[in-house]
Every structure is written in structure tokens, then in C-alpha cells.
Amino acid sequence: MTSASLQPASGPARRTVMAAAGAAGLAAALTACGSGDDSSDTVDTGAGQAAGGTLAKTSDIPEGGGRIFKNQGVVVTQPAAGTFKAFSSKCTHQGCAVGSVADGVIVCPCHNSHFSAEDGSVKKGPATKPLPAAKITVSGEDIKLA
Template sequence: MTSESLQPVTGPSRRTVVATVGAAGIAVALTACGSGDSGDKDTSGPAAAPGTVLAKTSEIPEGGGKIFTDPAVVVTQPTAGTFKAFSSKCTHKGCPVTSIANGVIVCPCHHSEFSIEDGSVKHVPATSPLAAVEITVSGEEIKLA
């Protein structure tokens, strides 16, 4: 055997591997938490049929609301006897909103906040309001229109 056949196999240096992995991690983070709204998210309203009963009026707290997953709707009662409904998908990246507190609907993904009165943006990064969903109130039932 010659000394040429015993040469060690070399690959990228540790520094190169660490730098590449770090750059890939930053790229993933920037993609997952973009700086603006993108057009590839679905923030439309519910897929349920008109007439679907969502809740009883007594289930929606005054000054708050309730989030439904199927269909993806938030029903609020900003003032006594006034009911509003919005898509529960955040307009920033399409994450589902998960809570309602202090007059706002909150998205946990990037902390966007929306008004319970009209769905308008109260805290960015979202720049578009939640889509309004048509509802009817008949007696004690709140239904999709």
C-alpha cells in the first residue's frame, strides 16, 4: 500500500456545518413568522350550511364571546343583545384564534388582536380585519345566515 491510498477522508469543517445549520434555522424562522400578510392563507368564513345553529344567546358572554372550531367562527356580544360573528382564522397567517379577553379576539401565533365589535385589527402583525360572518338571532338561537 502506498501513502496516497491511506489519506484521510475529509468533509466540511465543523465551522461550515454549524454555519450552514444556523443559516437554515434562520430561514425557517423567517418563513414561519413572516413580516407581513401573505396571499396563501385561507381566512374565509365557515363551511357549514346556512341555518346551522351555533349557540344559544345565553352562551355568549356580554363584552366577550365564544370560539367555535366547526365551523371556524367567533361569535361575540360587544353590548347586551348585540351579536357579531367573524371567521376564527387570523388574517396574518391563518392560525386559529384561541381566546377572547378585554374586548379583543386573540391569535396565539403572533399575538394579533381583533375587536369584538367589528373584527378590526387592534394589535399587529395582522393588517386586515377578521372576515365578518353573517348570522341571525331567532329567539335564543344564533344561526349562520
């Protein structure tokens, strides 16, 4: 036997293994911060409602709940009968799109932050900052982005 035959078989370099593990972790993190479940009936993906255009009818926004307008980046809520509020639909924790609005709570599906449908304040973290208010106008039955 020669001394070369006594050497262990070489595997991938440590640097290669570490790079692959890091790439896999990054892919998992990016997947977790995706846009959420697009099958929700609270999500509107329609285009064409520019600032000043009609976003929705007041009857489209359930009392105690709301509706997410993905393309416009806003969530419109009706915390009490006839009172309409709007907030950014971008979670203040890591920028994911909020995914649902019900029972007075706006929920981000990425890390389960909860926000008040009345004022956008944080009800449950990990988010620490409220959702920024968005400007809307209500004229008759029409809700428009201001």
C-alpha cells in the same frame, strides 16, 4: 504513510447540511402556526351546525367576550349586552385559527395579533387587515349562521 492517509475525514456534504437546516426551520414554522390550545373553554369543536342551523344560544356568548366555533370557522362575540357579532376565525396575518376572546379582544395565539370583538378591526399586529364579518341571525335565544 501514503498520501491517501493524509486526507481529512469527510463529513456530510454542505448541501446535505443546508437541506437539513431548512427542513428543521420549516417544521418549526409549521408547528408555530398550529391551531392553538384546544383545551380553551371558548372553543367549540362540535359538528352539525350547518348554515341555518342553531350555532349557539345567546346565553352561551359572554358579554365582552365570545366563543369560537372551530368547525364552522367563525367566532361569535357579544361586545355589548344583547349585541351579537360574528367574524371569520381565521387570522388575517398567516391564517392561524384565533384562540381566545375576552375583554372585547379576539386573540390569535400564533403571533399575538389582537382584533376588536366589536368590528373585527386590528387592535395589535402583526396582522394588518381586520377579520372578515360572518353572517349570523339572532332569533329569540338562537344564534344561527345565515
